[in-house]
Amino acid sequence: MPFRLLVGRIRAIKGILLAALLLATSSVAQGEESPAMRVLQTDNGTRFGLFGERKKTSSPTFFVFATSVDDMNKYEVYSETGRELAKQGWLYVTLDPPCHGRDSKKGEPATLSGWAHRVKNGEDLMQPFVKRCRDVLDWLVAEKYTDPDRIAVGGTSRGGFCALHFGAAEPRVKAIVCISPVTNPLVLREFAGVTPDRTAGIDVRSLADKLAGRPIWISIGNHDERVGTDDCIAACRRFVAASRKKQPAALSPVELIIAPSKGHSAIDKAYTRAARFIVDTFDEDRPSLSFTVVEAGQMTMGKTTQGGFDEKPAHTVRISRPFGITSRVITNAEYERFDPGHRKWRGVTRKSKDDDDPAVYVSWHDAVAFCRWLGQKDGATYRLPTEAEWEFARRSQPELFEYDGAVVENWCLDGYGPYGPDAETDPAGIVDSPIKVTRGGPWKASGKLPHITNRLGNVPGDRNRVVGIRVVRGQFPKPSTRKVAPTRRWQRNVVQSRHEWKSPVAADQPWFAEPIPFAKIPAELDGGPLFTKHNHCPGIAWCANGDLLAVWYTTIQEWGREHAIAGSRLRQGRDAWDEADLFWDVPDRNDHTPTIWSDHKGKLFHFNGMAVEGGWHDLALLMRESNDNGATWTNPRVIAPKHGFGNMPISSTFRRADGAICVPCDAVPGANGGSILHISKDDGKSWLLPSRGKPVPTFSSGKSGARIAGIHTGVDQWIDGSIVAIGRGDAISDRMPLSISRDGGVSWTYSASPFPPIAGGQRAVLRRLRENVLMLVSFTKGSTFSSDTGTRFQGQGMFAALSEDGGKTWPTRKLLTDGKRRTLDGHAWTNRFTMDATHAEPKGYLAATQTPDGIIHLISSGIHYRFNLAWLRLPNRNP
Numbered sequence: 014m015p016f017r018l019l020v021g022r023i024r025a026i027k028g029i030l031l032a033a034l035l036l037a038t039s040s041v042a043q044g045e046e047s048p049a050m051r052v053l054q055t056d057n058g059t060r061f062g063l064f065g066e067r068k069k070t071s072s073p074t075f076f077v078f079a080t081s082v083d084d085m086n087k088y089e090v091y092s093e094t095g096r097e098l099a100k101q102g103w104l105y106v107t108l109d110p111p112c113h114g115r116d117s118k119k120g121e122p123a124t125l126s127g128w129a130h131r132v133k134n135g136e137d138l139m140q141p142f143v144k145r146c147r148d149v150l151d152w153l154v155a156e157k158y159t160d161p162d163r164i165a166v167g168g169t170s171r172g173g174f175c176a177l178h179f180g181a182a183e184p185r186v187k188a189i190v191c192i193s194p195v196t197n198p199l200v201l202r203e204f205a206g207v208t209p210d211r212t213a214g215i216d217v218r219s220l221a222d223k224l225a226g227r228p229i230w231i232s233i234g235n236h237d238e239r240v241g242t243d244d245c246i247a248a249c250r251r252f253v254a255a256s257r258k259k260q261p262a263a264l265s266p267v268e269l270i271i272a273p274s275k276g277h278s279a280i281d282k283a284y285t286r287a288a289r290f291i292v293d294t295f296d297e298d299r300p301s302l303s304f305t306v307v308e309a310g311q312m313t314m315g316k317t318t319q320g321g322f323d324e325k326p327a328h329t330v331r332i333s334r335p336f337g338i339t340s341r342v343i344t345n346a347e348y349e350r351f352d353p354g355h356r357k358w359r360g361v362t363r364k365s366k367d368d369d370d371p372a373v374y375v376s377w378h379d380a381v382a383f384c385r386w387l388g389q390k391d392g393a394t395y396r397l398p399t400e401a402e403w404e405f406a407r408r409s410q411p412e413l414f415e416y417d418g419a420v421v422e423n424w425c426l427d428g429y430g431p432y433g434p435d436a437e438t439d440p441a442g443i444v445d446s447p448i449k450v451t452r453g454g455p456w457k458a459s460g461k462l463p464h465i466t467n468r469l470g471n472v473p474g475d476r477n478r479v480v481g482i483r484v485v486r487g488q489f490p491k492p493s494t495r496k497v498a499p500t501r502r503w504q505r506n507v508v509q510s511r512h513e514w515k516s517p518v519a520a521d522q523p524w525f526a527e528p529i530p531f532a533k534i535p536a537e538l539d540g541g542p543l544f545t546k547h548n549h550c551p552g553i554a555w556c557a558n559g560d561l562l563a564v565w566y567t568t569i570q571e572w573g574r575e576h577a578i579a580g581s582r583l584r585q586g587r588d589a590w591d592e593a594d595l596f597w598d599v600p601d602r603n604d605h606t607p608t609i610w611s612d613h614k615g616k617l618f619h620f621n622g623m624a625v626e627g628g629w630h631d632l633a634l635l636m637r638e639s640n641d642n643g644a645t646w647t648n649p650r651v652i653a654p655k656h657g658f659g660n661m662p663i664s665s666t667f668r669r670a671d672g673a674i675c676v677p678c679d680a681v682p683g684a685n686g687g688s689i690l691h692i693s694k695d696d697g698k699s700w701l702l703p704s705r706g707k708p709v710p711t712f713s714s715g716k717s718g719a720r721i722a723g724i725h726t727g728v729d730q731w732i733d734g735s736i737v738a739i740g741r742g743d744a745i746s747d748r749m750p751l752s753i754s755r756d757g758g759v760s761w762t763y764s765a766s767p768f769p770p771i772a773g774g775q776r777a778v779l780r781r782l783r784e785n786v787l788m789l790v791s792f793t794k795g796s797t798f799s800s801d802t803g804t805r806f807q808g809q810g811m812f813a814a815l816s817e818d819g820g821k822t823w824p825t826r827k828l829l830t831d832g833k834r835r836t837l838d839g840h841a842w843t844n845r846f847t848m849d850a851t852h853a854e855p856k857g858y859l860a861a862t863q864t865p866d867g868i869i870h871l872i873s874s875g876i877h878y879r880f881n882l883a884w885l886r887l888p889n890r891n892p
Contacts, residue, residue, distance in 0.1 A: 047096045055152040059145045065104035073163035075105040078172035081114030091169055097288035110175050111142050125203040132211050139178045146179045165291045171195050181223040188294040190230045190287035192279050196248040200241035218248050221255035228266040230290040232283045234274030300347030304337035307406045315432055316466050322541030324466045329436040330401050336487035338406050343482040348372035351386045362478040364420050371421045371481040377449045377473035380424045380482045397426040398485045400450045401440050407465050421481035422454030429470040430497050441493035447648040449473045451480055470600035474651045477625045501594040503582040507644035512559030514865040523884035525831045531563050531590040531877045532840055542577050542595040543567045549841035549874045552608040552664040555864045556642040557615040559585030564596050564607040572628045576603040605629035610666035617643050620662040620676050630682040632660040652700045659689050664860035665728045679724045685742040687720035690758040703759040712743040717762045722750035727779030731819035739779055744770040769793050774842030776858035784882055787816040790859055798828050800891035810853030813885050829853045832890040840875030850892035
């Protein structure tokens with residue numbers, strides 16, 4: 014079925030070019046020889062012209078009317094639509110209209126003057142013609158020429174009038190096309206002096222009820238005085254009204270194109286367009302979509318006050334051309350004409366299971382391909398709306414978004430990025446953005462539509478339950494030249510020369526540096542995209558140029574949609590971190606959580622979860638890479654595309670001895686349920702999940718299963734190939750669980766570690782150091798530690814433990830303090846705390862890396878600690 018710009022959706026203004034937005038389309042492929050006409054006769058003696066041969070199976074057939082049968086070969090323009098259809102396997106047929114050819118009567122005027130003559134004399138002008146047409150159709154069906162389910166009619170000028178009458182009388186006619194048709198005979202000069210009562214029965218407006226619901230395509234010049242442009246518009250309005258009366262819930266399938274033409278002549282490419290309309294009507298593979306016209310205009314886009322930070326500054330935007338936008342989101346039935354395999358997504362969410370429900374689980378790439386497919390069907394241009402067009406349509410046609418706007422967001426054409434202050438015409442977003450704009454959709458907190466100016470975005474490769482498609486019919490905007498600017502603080506002035514690492518002290522000399530803050534939120538960024546309220550869950554990696562790069566999430570609420578990723582750089586040779594800046598964000602989606610990792614060869618990896626909306630229960634897993642010390646990053650790739658559990662990365666990424674990269678993730682969104690590993694054996698190109706489909710283990714001593722015991726795992730590989738892991742929750746004998754894998758992370762055996770369990774606001778870290786020592790950093794509410802005088806004391810807070818036998822024993826334990834009294838801000842759940850000889854940081858989410866110079870860099874939710882292995886082996890100072 015075709016796309017139709019519905020007359021019922023256009024405000025009636027006489028003389029205006031209603032179809033300015035309907036674009037000219039390319040011609041049907043040329044080069045095939047036109048079929049010759051044969052003059053045949055039915056058993057009842059009805060004479061007609063047939064173009065084409067009888068085939069093995071019955072053919073779709075087009076009845077075309079314009080002039081006499083004998084003259085159709087003289088005036089090929091009248092049969093141009095038929096010739097185009099013949100290239101698609103159609104037959105086409107013509108008959109003498111009333112008062113033409115063999116239908117002329119002796120003593121009466123010919124052609125249109127003959128029409129007027131018959132009407133004045135009270136003769137039925139059209140009934141005998143319709144009867145002859147039916148006789149021909151019956152004969153063609155009986156003789157197996159014609160498929161009775163695929164019949165279309167059409168005509169030019171007086172032929173269009175005939176086509177409408179035949180279509181109204183014959184229910185087998187499924188589509189009607191008319192080019193510059195006569196609709197009201199009284200407009201014709203030949204009918205001068207004929208009274209309206211004589212033509213009331215043949216004026217095509219009288220046919221509206223019989224034509225109701227039938228696909229009709231009509232084109233006419235914008236000032237056709239011969240047949241009357243205004244009368245044609247009036248007739249189409251009547252057809253639309255009748256269709257709506259017959260089917261109130263449906264939009265009338267009437268398409269009217271008004272365009273410039275010289276006098277009484279066909280508009281540009283009218284015959285080719287008519288042929289496409291017919292082919293599309295019978296094309297079972299294309300959906301029937303209705304479009305609403307949005308006229309050109311101007312608006313203030315965004316907000317100066319209130320709203321999100323990315324809605325500012327408010328600025329003037331002009332939409333220079335009218336455009337058509339689908340009257341609702343594309344449905345499952347419509348999209349699955351293009352992609353039948355999409356049916357597997359039905360019912361995954363209760364919002365989309367039936368034919369008429371919005372099609373979700375479509376990526377931006379899917380949506381673009383769908384638009385391209387539509388264009389291939391009829392040669393017109395279909396695309397996604399720009400963000401500006403979407404907002405303008407929402408402002409000017411709010412009723413379009415009342416039903417499905419509360420269900421799904423809509424993909425936009427644009428790349429997401431900051432607004433500029435200047436006025437723009439037909440803006441097209443940011444050219445190099447890794448995020449595509451989405452608009453509209455549900456608002457989880459209130460269940461109401463988000464405000465008009467609210468901006469969202471998504472990774473173009475993602476498919477989820479809340480993003481669907483609206484389509485625009487219209488030219489593509491001029492390509493954008495805007496790029497993401499300005500560069501972020503952590504991207505600026507990044508040295509690219511390779512650093513020669515040198516320890517500040519000899520390896521056997523204990524070294525501990527003053528703890529420093531790293532999560533420094535600039536005042537101008539507080540309130541979005543960064544926030545001072547809650548900074549948490551960090552990751553850290555060293556760069557080949559000697560810098561350190563840290564990332565963490567920044568938010569107001571952990572489950573909020575404002576949740577974003579901040580980043581900062583500690584430049585080589587400096588003792589203070591740069592102020593933080595936005596590192597990563599998928600707008601209005603929760604970005605739980607980041608991790609960053611150096612492969613020790615000069616490449617950095619960034620892994621991040623991405624929620625559908627808020628929270629962290631339905632994440633997909635993304636990956637980016639950097640080969641220039643974190644100054645620039647590749648576009649994100651969705652490496653675990655199915656939203657759900659098991660895709661929240663933890664800062665313990667490591668590489669196995671065989672080269673495989675292992676990214677640990679929480680297996681569940683809750684406090685217990687374990688952790689899992691995503692594993693890549695080809696440096697991140699493809700990923701596998703060994704725990705997929707396996708049962709949840711029983712986390713008790715001596716048992717085994719496919720998950721690591723405890724969430725927020727710390728994990729690394731020991732020198733014998735075994736993988737050692739600890740976690741939070743899933744305690745065994747009231748101790749932190751210890752998990753060991755001897756098959757590369759496929760299965761795990763559980764036991765109780767010697768360490769106390771940790772709880773909310775705490776995350777431990779486990780790293781294998783360059784010296785082949787396992788380092789665990791965790792928390793205690795109170796444990797006994799040895800001092801440098803040989804005495805023992807009670808300490809609280811963060812401590813380190815060392816194992817030189819793969820986690821079997823942990824003889825070295827140290828409270829992570831140098832004994833100096835100081836007050837620090839740990840951010841997040843830690844807040845301000847006092848560090849002294851018996852108290853270390855009480856809470857925090859930990860991450861650690863060891864640089865090639867042997868220095869261990871440990872970060873909590875807000876503090877950066879620096880020390881070496883020799884200092885860890887040194888007992889605490891006697892308090």
